[in-house]
Amino acid sequence: RPPAGAASVPIGRRRAHQRAQRVAPVGASGDVAALLFDCDGVLVDTERDGHRVAFNEAFKRKGLDHVWDVDLYGHLLEIGGGKERMTKYFNDVADREPFKSITDAAARAELVKSLHLLKTDIFMEIVEGGTMPLRPGVARLVHEAIDAGVTVAVCSTSNERAVSTIVRVML
Known part of the structure; x- marks a missing residue:
């Protein structure tokens, strides 16, 4: 039970709000500071x-x-x-x-x-x-982010050589 006087927010919404606060933009103006991608299933299938x-x-x-x-x-x-x-x-x-x-x-x-x-x-x-197709919209999003000065990075638990090559060859 929430403490007396606390707002009653359903658990799912409260957790979503807490997650949103943790991943909110960090720039002073509210701009996005970085965009992180996974590789498998996100950049390419x-x-x-x-x-x-x-x-x-x-x-x-x-x-x-x-x-x-x-x-x-x-x-x-x-x-x-x-x-x-x-x-x-x-x-x-x-x-x-x-x-x-x-x-x-x-x-x-x-x-x-x-x-x-x-x-x-x-x-x-x-x-x-370079024969694996990028997922729809990925190249545009990455290039627009870079053009806007946003740091773009790829994090993955996959083979580092494969991920680095995908980024180098396809983006």
């Missing part, structure tokens, strides 16, 4: 247009007849980590290659590891090629 495409290309280069479409990949994203994602998928389709003929757990893990390394190299080729 790296999962759909990068990692998924790279997984498919890795399968193709290794002669594996597997294609992850957008819907399947969306479900696979419920599994954290690329190697874990591949392992789960190949276990689910163990009646098909490569797990059909590779039954030893260590050999399966080694195959998944090598596929993941190839996938990572292909992903970097995609990033460096």
Whole structure:
């Protein structure tokens, strides 16, 4: 219960107001001082247009007849980590290659590891090629902010080399 005399604000609205106060503009004139972006899913859809495409290309280069479409990949994203994602998928389709003929757990893990390394190299080729589209409005917003003197930064827990390359190549 709020103390006597305190305004009664629903919890959700109170928390939203408290968040807004913490992230309010800090400039003396109320101007925005900085604009921070995440990379994955904000600047570009790296999962759909990068990692998924790279997984498919890795399968193709290794002669594996597997294609992850957008819907399947969306479900696979419920599994954290690329190697874990591949392992789960190949276990689910163990009646098909490569797990059909590779039954030893260590050999399966080694195959998944090598596929993941190839996938990572292909992903970097995609990033460096600049073929992942920016999300709508991102380039305009970033350039307008910079033109207005606002500091723009990207924060991410993703691979630093990939994020830096996305920023350098696409923005």
